[in-house]
Amino acid sequence: MQIPFTACPGLFYSTPAQDGLLYRLRIPGGIINCQQFQTIADIADNHGSGYIDITNRANIQIREIQQSINIEVLKKFQALGLASTNAKIDHIRNIMTNPTAGIDIEELIDIRPLVKDWEEYITAHSHLGELSAKFSVCFDSGGKVSVRYQPNDIILAAELNNSNVYLRLYLSYGEKGEPAKDTGIVFKPEKAITVLEALAETYLKHIDTKNRRKLRLREIINNITVKEYLHQVQENLNPGILKITKTPLRAFAPLREKTHIGIHSQRQTGLYYIGIVLPLGRLETSQIRGLANIAKRYGDNNIRLTPWQNLLLTDIPQNQISEVEQEITNLGLNSSPTDIKSFLVACSGKRGCAAAATETKDDALNLVKYLDSLMILDSSVNIHFSGCSKSCAQHTQADITLLGITTETPGYQVYVLGHLLYEYVTIAKIPILIPEMLAVYQKQRLNLQETFGQFIQRHSHQLNQLFKY
Ligand code: SF4
Structure with missing residues (x-):
């Protein structure tokens, strides 16, 4: 099978990692039925090491596979609706949506049909296989469990405008790592696929499909300006579909992930x-x-x-x-919701990624074991272990970030809200240091309602004194 030019894993082509082959299953919108879930367990038992990982795009990864999954298994996956019927689009990033779509008490629209429609659209249009593997689309229903701040190239987010539901368009451009920005453009939900089609086709006009490294949407928009990109998108659409809204963007509180x-x-x-x-x-x-x-x-x-x-x-x-x-x-x-694990994030680490300086997952789980035996955490603190500065597992700023570094022996730099606190801490010291930091927070916070982030901001001028090490 022809392999797309991508370093991202898929189901139709595996990616070698230190611990074996890695397969990734796209689960559009993250919704999977019981039969599909059980079949994945069988594959992980028969071909992998008896476990799966859920990723930060709600994909499923099966790791430690020693021999490629054969065509019969892939056909079984396709029959169950677990694998795309078009292998050419398998590398494209999973479509993201609110995990509470259709059940969220605050949502403005059940967004699941749009996820399904876009998945069907890209499946039916093989030339969209030329999209960058990182071309990412997100639908946000306007509900309580929001995904509008998750990193994506394109976000269509529901909002109310004169009692009608519209989708507001956000695009990724500017500096790498910046969240997608509001374009001030809205359109009716029933036009979502037409608009996405125009956004994708305009993107394709600007990339060299033969080049192994395809430009990201952000880079293209940076090159030609957002105004020009939107102008070209507009040329692919019937007049009147896109509207410039005069309604200012409503302020949304960033989701504290424990909400769900x-x-x-x-x-x-x-x-x-x-x-x-x-x-x-x-x-x-x-x-x-x-x-x-x-x-x-x-x-x-x-x-x-x-x-x-x-x-x-x-x-x-x-x-x-x-x-x-x-x-x-x-x-x-x-x-x-206050279980430390609900806020703990780690990338695949050394076993799964050549760029990693540390075994992030093992180190994170060691910390949890130590913390569980030592203290009860009565509020949630987001701790992110990253094997290198790419931060694949979490692109947004964590309360505490541990960044793997290699000096003579691997260790971590420790950051609080992006502020570098310690240049180098050995792996062995991490399970001692982090509980000490959490104990300082629990003892000195103003009250139970003061979050770790607020506590850090209140002490931002004296962090080194606060967390002496
Ligand atoms: S953050 Fe770095 S080490 Fe971790 S998976 Fe990504 S590239 Fe690999």
Whole structure:
């Protein structure tokens, strides 16, 4: 099979890593049914090492595969709707949406049909396989569990305008790592696929499809200006579809990721969803099968993967919540919003990535073990372990960032809210240092409501004195 020019893993072509082959399954919108989930467990058992990782785009990665997955297995995946019927688009980034789409009590529109329509559109148009593997599209429903701040090239975010729902267009341009910016353009949801088509076709006109490294949308817009790019997009559309809005952008509070962890009522009366903490997005195959059984027995037969590497069980009747909680506990999992693991993020680390200076996942899990035995965390603190400065696992700023570095022996630089606190800490010292920092915060914060971030900002001029090491 012809392999697209991409370094990103897919299902139809694997990526070698230190610990074996890595396969990635795109799960558009992160929604997967029980049968699909169980089949993935079988593959991880038969071909991998008995676990999967949920990624920060709600993909599934199966790692440590020693022999390529054969064509019969791929056909089985296709029959189950787990693999695209068009291998040419398999490398394109997973379509992101709110994990609570269709059930969020605050959402303006059920955005799931648009995710499905865009997936079907790119599947049916093979030339879109020329898009950069990093060409990323996100649909935000305007709900409580927002994804409008997640890193994406294109974000279509629902908002109310004179009592009508419109989608506002955000595009990625400017400096690398900057969030996508509001273009001030809105359009009707029913035009979403037409607009995306025009955005994609305009992008394709500017890239050299033979070049192995395709320019990102951000780079193209930086080259020609956002005004010119939008002008060219407009030329591909019927007049009147895009409107310049005079309504200023409503201020949205950035999501504290824990919002979706725990038990939450759905917009459907009497039904609840439960956000479950996964340690670093990892699930053993026994847990996959257990969760699939719970979803089948108590829920709607689906599991929703989140861009925060956790998952949701949905449509749980109120009178069955405690039974479901018990079943979750029996699987060695929990739904506590203050569990340190619900805010812990790590990239694949040395075993999975040649660029990594450290074994991020192992170091993060060691920290958790130590923390669990030492203290109860009564508020959530986002800790991010990154094997190098690319920050694949989390592009937004964490409360505490540990950046792997190699000096004589590998260790970490430690940052709080992006401020470098320690130049070098040995791996062995991390499980001692971080609990000490958290203890300083818990002892000296103004009250229980003061978040770690607010605490750091209040002490921003004296951080080195505060966290003496
Ligand atoms: S952050 Fe760096 S080390 Fe970690 S997966 Fe990305 S490239 Fe590899």
